[in-house]
Amino acid sequence: MVRTNIFKSLAILAVLTSVSSCGLDLKELYEADGYNSPVFNENYYRIYPDSINPDNANNSIQSEKTVLLDENQIATTYQEATNKMFDLDMLNLDYSTDSKDEKYIGVGYGPTKKMNSIDDIFKYGYISKLFDGQMFCNAKYELVRVQLDERGFGVMFDKEIVTYDYFAINFKVVVNDPNDQIPLHTPHLSSIKLNVHFYVKDNGKYNKISTSHVIENMLTNGIEMNSNMPSGPYVFYALNLKMMPELDLTRCCGFSVDYELINDEIFNQYPQQDLSYAVLLYEVLFPNSTWR
Secondary structure, three states, rough: HHHHHHHHHHHHHHHHHHHHHHHOHHHHHHOOOOOOOOOHHEOOOOOOOOOOOOOOOOOOOEEEEEEOHHHHHHEOOOHHHHOOOOOOHHHHHHHHOOOOOOOOOOOOOHHHHHHHHHHHOOOOOOHHHHOOOOOOOOOHHHHHOOOEOOOEEEOOOOEEEEEEEEEEEEEEEEEEOOOOOOOOOOOOEEEEEEEEEEEEOOEEEEEEEEEEEEEEEEEEEEOOOOEEEOOEEEEEEOOOHHHHHOOOOOOOOEEEEEEEEEEEHHHOOOOOOOOEEEEEEEEEOOOOOOEE
16 A cells, blocks of 8 residues: 555656656646536636736735726727737638647648747646647637626746737626526627736736736627627737737736626626626737747
8 A cells, every 4th residue: 555655656656756846836726627616606716826917915926007998009800900900920820710720820820820839838838728829719618708797717838928919818708697587599799908917027027917908898798609709709809019018928927817897787787686797808918929
């Protein structure tokens, strides 16, 4: 029995050593079925590294600033980002092509621009699902998304950005009724104030640069379609960093996302119900970026 336990301990140590060498913070280790519960409210991911945790009085954030955005720097649909020429490749890539198959590289936007093909740091940990090129649910539910409440989540990487073009996320929003008392399958509209924060390394500390944008009238609990509003529920939100000299992300090594629920038609109609709102995040991209 003692010998067996020794072998088990050595095996566990080997796994942890291997995982750590791949750039995964050990604090990101989680149960195999973590955040994959049939109970909706058990799937909220609220993890922040200690270094940027807003609840940690001893975090490593040494300065904070907010950068105001103008409409030319923002897109809330893939087509809008294409029209504003955030990325010339978009003209030849299909937003709705959603597959991890390498044959779709150069065909689909997600497979072509996914972060785990840029650097191995994006291949490990729970949130690696945000960097694999799968932009949509495709009936995979919790296995391919990160479910956020207003607190949001944050992540730090072992490398820093050297060059970059723009930042983008793909998500949809839903309302859940744990008691199944209301017809939540009926599509409706909601609005949020979306906050994206970047963490730039500086003398062993981090400068936090924040952005905010109100996204109104999003299709909520909509029919699953791989397209932007109004024909589908997905929001492609992008910031054209090339047009934002005041947002210098050189040496950026992390980000966080949170939001404020402004309005939801179901919440307004059933104010006494125990309802839950969520941003379901499927992909995060720093397209065409380099890291070291």
